[in-house]
Amino acid sequence: METQFLKWLLPQLNKDHRLEVLPGDDAAVLRFPGGKRTVVTTDLLTESVDFRFSKSSADNDFPPPASAHQVGRKAVAVSLSDLAAMAATPEAIVVSVALPQNGGRRLAEELFKGIQEEVNTFDITLAGGDTNAWDGPLVISVTAIGSILPRQCWRRDTAQAGDFLIVTGPLGGSLLGRHLNVTPRCREATAIASRYPVHAALDISDGLAIDCGRMLTASHVGGTIELDLVPIHPDAISLSEVPHTNQITPLEHAMQDGEDFELLLAMPAEAAQALVQDDPSSLVAKTTMQPRIIGKVTESLDFCSTTPDGQTKRLEPKGFEHVFQ
Numbered sequence: 014m015e016t017q018f019l020k021w022l023l024p025q026l027n028k029d030h031r032l033e034v035l036p037g038d039d040a041a042v043l044r045f046p047g048g049k050r051t052v053v054t055t056d057l058l059t060e061s062v063d064f065r066f067s068k069s070s071a072d073n074d075f076p077p078p079a080s081a082h083q084v085g086r087k088a089v090a091v092s093l094s095d096l097a098a099m100a101a102t103p104e105a106i107v108v109s110v111a112l113p114q115n116g117g118r119r120l121a122e123e124l125f126k127g128i129q130e131e132v133n134t135f136d137i138t139l140a141g142g143d144t145n146a147w148d149g150p151l152v153i154s155v156t157a158i159g160s161i162l163p164r165q166c167w168r169r170d171t172a173q174a175g176d177f178l179i180v181t182g183p184l185g186g187s188l189l190g191r192h193l194n195v196t197p198r199c200r201e202a203t204a205i206a207s208r209y210p211v212h213a214a215l216d217i218s219d220g221l222a223i224d225c226g227r228m229l230t231a232s233h234v235g236g237t238i239e240l241d242l243v244p245i246h247p248d249a250i251s252l253s254e255v256p257h258t259n260q261i262t263p264l265e266h267a268m269q270d271g272e273d274f275e276l277l278l279a280m281p282a283e284a285a286q287a288l289v290q291d292d293p294s295s296l297v298a299k300t301t302m303q304p305r306i307i308g309k310v311t312e313s314l315d316f317c318s319t320t321p322d323g324q325t326k327r328l329e330p331k332g333f334e335h336v337f338q
């Protein structure tokens with residue numbers, strides 16, 4: 014029952030300086046210091062589309078099943094990743110769930126533990142939410158609220174010809190399990206924003222090729238990705254060897270796989286070179302970030318890839334898209 018669940022849940026939520034009105038009222042009242050702007054984003058995850066709990070009938074059991082704890086963490090992490098893409102500091106989340114009527118309570122408790130883990134990791138507050146039940150699978154939506162000083166927000170539509178393109182880590186093969194253990198680049202984004210000029214940014218959620226295409230199109234520019242510079246995650250190599258999956262190369266995985274949640278940045282050339290030479294742990298302690306230059310923004314509107322032998326090809330913006338009619 015919702016009332017009993019809330020009776021269990023609400024006392025566990027910390028009092029927080031950002032909450033003028035505590036969770037349990039009709040709405041949260043948030044207060045941010047110093048005239049900061051509010052950044053808001055939302056993301057919705059659906060069982061069997063974004064994750065699955067049970068083992069698949071396929072004999073290789075791919076992609077791996079998720080625990081409710083992992084789903085709770087991931088639901089928060091993917092929304093925080095969108096805040097990172099704007100260089101906003103995460104402050105609060107509100108969480109809505111549609112729980113299956115059977116076993117919903119136990120599921121909600123496990124989800125909450127995962128949510129709470131991310132709340133603690135990123136020092137944010139769980140400001141409220143909604144709990145529904147139905148005869149369908151689990152649906153969870155996390156709205157994340159961040160803060161940023163005026164005019165310091167990154168955006169995707171302001172890349173400039175001559176900018177270098179940077180990714181913050183190796184790509185591809187996330188479906189082997191990294192997609193259930195997402196590390197949003199929030200601290201890295203705010204640290205980079207405080208030290209370097211960044212003209213445009215987004216988080217790679219649907220695949221490098223499609224997301225880079227989105228940035229270039231939004232900015233009314235083109236770009237070239239040098240294929241031998243794209244950092245390939247070891248998982249992309251492993252995944253290309255898994256039977257019964259799309260047999261594509263590790264590079265194709267790095268270019269097209271979704272759910273890496275690394276950042277793609279367009280930066281002035283000199284700043285880009287300084288960033289990749291900088292020690293990442295001097296920016297953020299214990300970060301796993303490995304920034305790499307992968308290409309350039311061009312005035313010509315074409316989106317291309319080049320190979321070391323000098324061949325240039327038009328790049329298909331392939332990646333993950335939800336399909337509906």
Ligand SMILES: [Mg+2]
Pocket residue numbers: 094095098215216218
């Ligand atoms: Mg995004």
